[in-house]
Amino acid sequence: MTTTEVAKDQEYSATELIALEEQYGAHNYHPLDVVIERASGAWVYDVAGNRYLDFLAAYSAVNQGHCHPAILQALVEQAHKVTLTSRAFRNDQLPLLYRDLHELTGFEMALPMNSGAEAVETALKAARKWGETVKGIPADQTEIVVASGNFHGRTIAIVGLSSDPQYRSGFGPFPAGFREAAFGDIDDLRRKITANTAAFLVEPIQGEAGIVIPPAGYLAAAAALCREHNVLLITDEIQSGLGRTGKLFAFEHEGIRPDMVIVGKALSGGFYPVSAVLSSREILGVFHPGDHGSTFGGNPLACAVARAALRVLVDEDLVKRSAQLGAYALERLQQIQSAKVREIRGKGLWIAMELKEPARPICEALQQRGVLCKETHATVIRIAPPLMIGREDLDWGLEQIEAVLAG
Ligand SMILES: *Cc1c(COP(=O)(O)O)cnc(C)c1O
Numbered sequence: 336m337t338t339t340e341v342a343k344d345q346e347y348s349a350t351e352l353i354a355l356e357e358q359y360g361a362h363n364y365h366p367l368d369v370v371i372e373r374a375s376g377a378w379v380y381d382v383a384g385n386r387y388l389d390f391l392a393a394y395s396a397v398n399q400g401h402c403h404p405a406i407l408q409a410l411v412e413q414a415h416k417v418t419l420t421s422r423a424f425r426n427d428q429l430p431l432l433y434r435d436l437h438e439l440t441g442f443e444m445a446l447p448m449n450s451g452a453e454a455v456e457t458a459l460k461a462a463r464k465w466g467e468t469v470k471g472i473p474a475d476q477t478e479i480v481v482a483s484g485n486f487h488g489r490t491i492a493i494v495g496l497s498s499d500p501q502y503r504s505g506f507g508p509f510p511a512g513f514r515e516a517a518f519g520d521i522d523d524l525r526r527k528i529t530a531n532t533a534a535f536l537v538e539p540i541q542g543e544a545g546i547v548i549p550p551a552g553y554l555a556a557a558a559a560l561c562r563e564h565n566v567l568l569i570t571d572e573i574q575s576g577l578g579r580t581g582k583l584f585a586f587e588h589e590g591i592r593p594d595m596v597i598v599g600k601a602l603s604g605g606f607y608p609v610s611a612v613l614s615s616r617e618i619l620g621v622f623h624p625g626d627h628g629s630t631f632g633g634n635p636l637a638c639a640v641a642r643a644a645l646r647v648l649v650d651e652d653l654v655k656r657s658a659q660l661g662a663y664a665l666e667r668l669q670q671i672q673s674a675k676v677r678e679i680r681g682k683g684l685w686i687a688m689e690l691k692e693p694a695r696p697i698c699e700a701l702q703q704r705g706v707l708c709k710e711t712h713a714t715v716i717r718i719a720p721p722l723m724i725g726r727e728d729l730d731w732g733l734e735q736i737e738a739v740l741a742g
Pocket residue numbers: 394449450451452453455486487488489538542543571572573574575599600
């Protein structure tokens with residue numbers, strides 16, 4: 336592209352860019368009409384130069400903050416060397432990502448993919464194969480239990496697990512072999528487990544459902560139940576993991592250890608899609624060459640970015656920061672006296688404001704005041720800024736929320 340073409344691109348106004356997007360792009364999202372051009376840390380800037388505090392952090396993919404310089408440097412340095420080898424050949428970054436993931440999380444092995452949904456699919460495939468080859472479930476009879484209200488991604492198999500009609504409607508038929516247990520209800524989980532159950536897949540806290548926290552002890556009881564029935568416990572920590580809830584993983588709040596953990600989003604600090612399944616040698620050992628794969632999964636660029644993103648989490652103590660700032664923000668938001676508010680709940684820097692009225696107009700009012708939030712379902716607003724946010728910025732954002740809810 337020539338310099339003149341670049342200059343011409345920059346002349347598009349927000350209105351024109353939105354019109355282009357509406358005309359030529361599929362309408363599978365309903366974004367706020369803010370056209371972001373650049374970002375740094377907890378702040379994003381639109382094409383007109385207005386700045387906004389990011390209280391969504393790309394659904395927790397930018398826990399480390401936008402365009403973190405250390406991750407950027409790793410990306411650029413690696414991009415100059417080699418970006419993609421495919422797994423037909425080895426590369427010098429993948430072994431180091433494996434080592435780093437093991438050292439940080441304690442899990443014996445990892446399997447890298449790209450999007451979160453792909454990692455969920457990978458965990459489901461591993462669980463089925465483990466069910467057949469290790470547990471001895473008859474071929475094509477394995478069952479996997481999922482939780483009501485779940486969100487695990489958008490592939491056909493995964494929307495088949497959803498209890499949200501909009502996610503499923505028009506996309507069937509779906510793969511068989513899944514059963515749903517009411518989220519948070521240990522008795523229902525017990526009822527749904529059969530001799531053919533290979534795994535229970537669950538978000539420790541349901542993000543897309545609106546930061547729904549199950550009753551204390553639920554996950555620990557589910558872990559015990561799974562162990563008793565030789566059922567694998569799989570936690571989807573794509574959104575709840577890597578510091579968001581004030582622990583490295585949300586399962587730590589209940590002192591358990593799942594058999595498989597799925598990570599994505601913040602695994603790359605928002606630079607690049609990187610996801611992974613973390614598990615044991617016994618479980619990931621069910622995959623043999625040719626059983627499963629991905630052209631981009633485990634590529635050296637992704638691995639270098641993920642290694643830098645994990646290093647930032649540790650070096651900047653972002654997990655502890657999430658716990659401390661989250662407890663402070665939750666207490667402050669819970670003090671809001673407003674007829675609009677039904678409930679405010681959260682864990683770490685992951686807070687849901689459940690309203691008695693539609694959340695979209697509140698998000699639009701916050702946008703006018705320079706804070707970006709997004710409604711989830713009709714009446715919940717999720718507060719999830721980058722974990723590196725400064726206390727003063729956080730305070731300023733909370734003041735805007737207080738003002739909008741008071742008005
Ligand atoms: C975002 C998310 C996914 C899907 O990740 P994609 O990268 O969008 O495919 C899966 N599970 C949970 C809990 C998520 O929040």
